Amino acid sequence: MLELLSPGDVVPPLGSFSGLLMVGGGDIHPRYWDPAEPLHAAAQVDEERDALEIPIAREAWRIGLPILGICRGEQILNVALGGSLIQDIPSHFSCGLAVHQGDDEHACRVHHPITLDPSSRLAALLRASGVGVNSGHHQAAGRVAPGLAAVAWSKTPDGVVEAIEAEDPARWVFGVQWHPERLIGLEDATGLAARRIFDGFVRALRNWKSAT
Secondary structure, three states: OOOOOOOOOOOOOHHHOOOEEEOOOOEOOHHHOOOOOOOOOOOOEOHHHHHHHHHHHHHHHHHOOOEEEEOHHHHHHHHHOOOOEEOOHHHHHOOOHHHOEOOHHHOOOOOEEEEEOOOOHHHHHHOOOEEEEOOEOOOEEOOOOOOEEEEEEEOOOOOOEEEEEEOOOOOOEEEEOOOHHHOOOOOOHHHHHHHHHHHHHHHHHHHHHHHO
């Protein structure tokens, strides 16, 4: 069963679920990692979603559910578990917005390459040490949360964190900064890597269901 949750919904007990998928969207308010950090002028926060998703992510982690975070979902996962974000990549790294953020017209195309930690489980899942990604973000993981590790970085001078995963190999928990759901139709290595992310997630859901 697939259940979609929106701000204002009553959250059901997660023990009946097989996994958690957190998708893209607006920016996250800095109060969740540092109450003293002011909101960046470029931020477009979605505080209703923050209030819904952060507790869900923490509970899913607590009970060990498989988790896949995409773009904002990756950032929510990091913040929920005690990490921080860079609120605005261009101003933080003094680079142009176009370096990391493609427009909607090119959302289904590769925007820039990333490199993966070859010893990571994400590299094993993708069967690659680097892939091309599509980017549409201006926030990124800063301090990585306890229990998570950075495992992919942009091949740009700033080396923005592009993916995180659980340090515990018993947990199927991954967060990616790009949008693989928009790349699965490509008939090349990029499309194949995107499909492997979702194939791996489906296997994890089945394994969780079988085990519980």
